[in-house]
Each structure stands twice: as structure tokens, then as C-alpha cells.
Amino acid sequence: MWKDYFQGISKDCIFSTPATKDEIDKVESLLNVSLPQEFKEIIFETNGVKESGLGLIWPLERIINENKHYRDGVLEEYYMPFGNLVFFADSGIGDLFAFPVAQDGVCRDDVFVWNHINDSRMWVAPSVTTYAEWWLNGNLEI
Template sequence: MWLEFFLSVSNKCTFTGPASTDDIIAVEKQFGVKLPEEYKGIILETNGVKESYELGLIWSLERVIEENLRYREQFFKTYYMPFDSLLFFAESGIGDLFAFPIINQIVCKEDVFVWNHDDDSRRWVAPSVSKYVEWWLNGCIKI
């Protein structure tokens, strides 16, 4: 279902094999959050989606862990507001990252925000992962 959705938006998407429920549980435990249902459905079908230029449209869960741990290190705390309220899952290709909002240890909405690495702003861009994919690939999201 999700592979067909991605390909209906862009025929340049490439996919990796699916993640397991245990992989999802590991991410949820690592960051003490509950991931959005739509996102889990995507990850259970493909553990990562790339688009043209190898852009990480949806990161693998391994990369989600790696990048989110990196952005929570002391170096970034020196220059930016804390990232504990965001769970990054994708990249723009120019340094900005897409994330789910975290409130009280819960990804409380399916909404997607973009973090701007230049000015440290965080801005709403889509009501769900599927809309983020559609709007990003169709050029509706401007960053």
C-alpha cells in the first residue's frame, strides 16, 4: 500500500526492506515516545525511502536513532534550542530536518514540522507523513 503511494507521487523513489515491530519498539524505548500510527505503517512496509539525489525522504530507523542522538549532544545544545521536543525522521537536502513534535514523551500529533538549521526555527509543514511526502515532492512545502 505505502510503496504504491510513494510511487504515485514520484517514480524516483527507492525503498529498503521493511522494519520489524521490534525495531519500532526499540526506537520508541530509546527516545521514550510513541510513534505515529501512519509512520509505523510506512516503516513496517519500507524501512527508509530515498528520492532523487539519494535524499532521505523517510530515514531508516537506524538513522532516526543515530541523528536524533547526535542532535541531542552537548555540541548542539550550545548553539540551538533543545531538540527533546522533536523526533527527526527526514532531511531536506540543504541542512533542514523534518520532525514529529514530542509533548510529554508522546508524539502527540501526526503533524510534521521542519527545523531550520540557519535560524533554529521550527515550523509546521504538514498534517501527516503522507501529506508531507506529497507536498514536499510536489513542491508545495517551501523552506
């Protein structure tokens, strides 16, 4: 279903091997969050989507590594804390796409972009599928 959705937007989409429920649970446990249901369904079928070499949706291993890197405190001197975001994709120019995390650890469906130059966090889409569609169609500018 989700592969068809992404292929309908761009025939250049490449998918990773589907993730298991245990792998998704591991990410949620390590990051202390509950990922959006739609996102989990996509990862369960694709475990990442690339388009033209860009990580439209990262595989779970990269999600873990990137989020651990940004949450480790080393960048605290330069940026606001990242614990209220779960990064899942990159723009190719240094900015990262993320789900906002509520105080109870539940990720909202909304997608924000973090600007690596000025540390702003801006809403860009109401869901991961809308983000993907707008990004691939050129309707999302950051």
C-alpha cells in the same frame, strides 16, 4: 500499500528493507517516544524512502543516530533543546523534518521543519504522507 502510495507520487522512490515491530519498538524505547501510527505503518513496509538520492523518510537506524546526535547536548550552546522533536528526514540543505513530541512522549502527526541557520521550527504538514506528497510535488517550500 505504502509503496504504491509513494510510487504514485514519484516513480523514482526507492525503499529499504521493511522494519520489524521489534526494530520500531527499539526506536520508541531509545527515544522515549510513541511514533505516529501512520509513520510506523510506512516504516513497517519500507523502513525508509529515498527519492532522487534524498532521504524522504530515513531508515530507523539513521533516525536513531541523528536523534541521538541532536539530543546529546553538544549543540545546546547554539540551539534550543531537541528533546521535543523526532527527526525523520532531511531537506538536503541542512534543515530537518520532525514530529513534535508532547510531554507524555506521544508524537503528534504534524510535521515541522527545523531550520539549521536560525533554529526556527515551523509547521509544514498535517501528516507524514501529506509532507511527502507536498515535498515531492514541489508544494512545500522551506
